[in-house]
Amino acid sequence: MKTLPLGQFIPGDSPVHRLDPRVKILTVLLLSIVILNSGAVEGLVVTAFLLAAVVLSGLSAGRIAAALKPLAWFFVLLFCLHLFFTDGRPVFAILPAVTHEGLERGTAVTWQFVALVVSAAVLTMTTAPSELVGGFEKLLRPFNRLGVPSHDIAIMVSVALRFVPTLLEEVERMREAQVARGADFGRGGLIRRLRKMATLVIPLVLCTFRRADELALAMEGRGYHRGPRTYLRELKFTRVDYAALLAVTAFLIGLEALRFLPL
Amino acid sequence: MITAQHLVYRYDPKDAPVLDRVSLEILEGQYVAVIGPNGCGKTTLVKHFNALLVPQDGEVLVDGLSTRDAKAHREIRRRVGMVFQNPDNQIVGMSVEEDVAFGPGNLGLAPAEIRGRVGVALETVGMLRLARRAPHSLSGGEKRLVAIAGVLAMRPAYVVLDEPTSYLDPAGRERVLNVLWDLRQEGISVIHVTHSMEEIVDADRVVVMSEGKILRDGAPRDVFREADALRAVGLSTPQVTELMGRLRALGCEVRPDVLSVEEAFREISALVGTGTGGGR
Ligand SMILES: Nc1ncnc2c1ncn2[C@@H]1O[C@H](COP(=O)(O)OP(=O)(O)O)[C@@H](O)[C@H]1O
Ligand SMILES: [Mg+2]
Numbered sequence: 147m148k149t150l151p152l153g154q155f156i157p158g159d160s161p162v163h164r165l166d167p168r169v170k171i172l173t174v175l176l177l178s179i180v181i182l183n184s185g186a187v188e189g190l191v192v193t194a195f196l197l198a199a200v201v202l203s204g205l206s207a208g209r210i211a212a213a214l215k216p217l218a219w220f221f222v223l224l225f226c227l228h229l230f231f232t233d234g235r236p237v238f239a240i241l242p243a244v245t246h247e248g249l250e251r252g253t254a255v256t257w258q259f260v261a262l263v264v265s266a267a268v269l270t271m272t273t274a275p276s277e278l279v280g281g282f283e284k285l286l287r288p289f290n291r292l293g294v295p296s297h298d299i300a301i302m303v304s305v306a307l308r309f310v311p312t313l314l315e316e317v318e319r320m321r322e323a324q325v326a327r328g329a330d331f332g333r334g335g336l337i338r339r340l341r342k343m344a345t346l347v348i349p350l351v352l353c354t355f356r357r358a359d360e361l362a363l364a365m366e367g368r369g370y371h372r373g374p375r376t377y378l379r380e381l382k383f384t385r386v387d388y389a390a391l392l393a394v395t396a397f398l399i400g401l402e403a404l405r406f407l408p409l
Numbered sequence: 410m411i412t413a414q415h416l417v418y419r420y421d422p423k424d425a426p427v428l429d430r431v432s433l434e435i436l437e438g439q440y441v442a443v444i445g446p447n448g449c450g451k452t453t454l455v456k457h458f459n460a461l462l463v464p465q466d467g468e469v470l471v472d473g474l475s476t477r478d479a480k481a482h483r484e485i486r487r488r489v490g491m492v493f494q495n496p497d498n499q500i501v502g503m504s505v506e507e508d509v510a511f512g513p514g515n516l517g518l519a520p521a522e523i524r525g526r527v528g529v530a531l532e533t534v535g536m537l538r539l540a541r542r543a544p545h546s547l548s549g550g551e552k553r554l555v556a557i558a559g560v561l562a563m564r565p566a567y568v569v570l571d572e573p574t575s576y577l578d579p580a581g582r583e584r585v586l587n588v589l590w591d592l593r594q595e596g597i598s599v600i601h602v603t604h605s606m607e608e609i610v611d612a613d614r615v616v617v618m619s620e621g622k623i624l625r626d627g628a629p630r631d632v633f634r635e636a637d638a639l640r641a642v643g644l645s646t647p648q649v650t651e652l653m654g655r656l657r658a659l660g661c662e663v664r665p666d667v668l669s670v671e672e673a674f675r676e677i678s679a680l681v682g683t684g685t686g687g688g689r
Contacts, residue, residue: 367491
């Protein structure tokens with residue numbers, strides 16, 4: 147399959163899909179700040195918020211699990227490190243390394259990472275890549291005057307995304323061609339396998355350079371120039387987008403503010 | 410009008426020129442086929458038409474604008490659209506419609522205007538149905554059509570296509586050729602680079618290139634009449650033309666400039682009906 151890691155876009159018509167990408171991007175940013183600062187109570191609220199977002203967007207639990215799966219070992223490692231290397235009161239007398247504090251820290255830190263990944267996955271699964279790029283571009287546009295070339299960045303990213311599947315196809319074609327000539331990528335020690343992979347990398351790099359050359363010519367031929375340009379769809383906030391942004395911002399800021407209240 | 414005057418170009422100053430004093434005029438609305446063996450300089454020539462290359466000697470003018478004038482490049486590229494040989498390397502959008510919108514976006518048009526142009530361009534090439542598809546999921550022929558639509562959205566007066574049917578199956582080829590025909594009906598000038606003779610029998614004009622020079626320039630009928638000259642540079646004539654040539658060699662009274670099966674049929678049936686004892 148030609149997929150990008152972390153939650154490929156799943157077309158749909160849920161309320162979350164329909165939100166302006168900027169609302170979703172800003173929400174994820176705010177949410178990340180809250181997640182990284184949260185204690186137990188905020189953690190529960192954020193978990194509920196994430197669950198609600200997943201349900202609203204019509205994503206199945208399987209899809210979310212698939213986004214988390216590649217990082218499963220990282221989560222386990224993270225948890226264990228905190229579990230074993232935090233000083234405090236032992237949980238079991240025979241295993242003094244495992245402490246109550248370690249259990250708590252491990253759970254909290256692992257939860258933070260899982261929550262970050264889930265919120266990013268909901269964003270990328272409910273937003274088409276082009277909308278995502280468009281959203282970032284428009285959010286960065288006010289910084290044009292400070293020298294942030296938002297339009298050029300957007301073109302760069304979208305061309306890169308456009309070529310990922312093409313390059314993967316190319317790798318597959320080269321691999322097949324070499325297998326047909328008797329190469330075996332599955333066998334041999336690490337060094338031999340790496341060496342065989344190198345036989346793919348070099349032609350791929352050369353081929354990519356040639357492509358880039360032609361692509362640059364083609365873009366020039368179609369009138370490309372640096373700086374401002376216009377788009378097929380100019381993003382526009384609807385009333386729902388304003389309402390959602392307001393509600394989410396108020397909610398998350400409120401949640402953060404709670405920590406400073408003497409409760 | 411696109412005019413090339415004594416155009417000279419070399420990629421490497423030490424080598425012989427790839428284009429050697431080429432002069433050529435292409436009128437608005439003309440369907441011009443450029444043919445020649447591999448490596449004779451076809452691609453190099455047509456890259457001069459939209460200022461991707463600038464002549465080292467001589468001059469190229471597009472509607473009076475010189476490609477030497479860098480300030481005119483944007484306007485020249487709007488007037489002369491270029492479809493490259495490999496469609497994979499010229500599709501920049503993440504979807505078909507976004508790719509077609511790339512050129513108009515560079516012109517800074519308003520989104521509503523862009524949408525209109527994208528719709529018309531995709532309609533022209535018959536790809537409206539696939540507007541939201543990702544480019545890599547298209548067939549080779551469909552990618553070509555998207556590349557053509559991307560150029561049409563700029564509303565060019567001239568469209569240059571570098572071997573637009575290479576690597577296509579017969580059905581894909583047919584679709585592309587039909588689109589080119591439609592463009593000509595709409596008054597757009599088509600400059601069609603190819604080395605397939607069959608494709609260009611309907612062109613207004615055929616320019617035959619060999620080793621950086623123009624060997625012949627004229628109506629397809631006149632060019633194909635000289636089958637020997639074409640064969641000498643490694644080109645073949647269309648099969649029906651070839652057939653007529655062989656019949657003539659046998660002493661049959663047929664026209665030497667037959668281009669279509671229809672014409673060949675008329676010649677042969679006349680032959681069979683009158684002269685050489687029909688119905689044998
Ligand atoms: N970028 C380049 N650098 C150096 N030589 C080139 C380049 N492109 C083409 N050539 C050479 O110029 C000649 C003409 O090439 P080209 O215009 O591509 O021919 P055609 O399109 O008719 O096959 C060939 O001999 C080719 O090797
Ligand atoms: Mg060529």
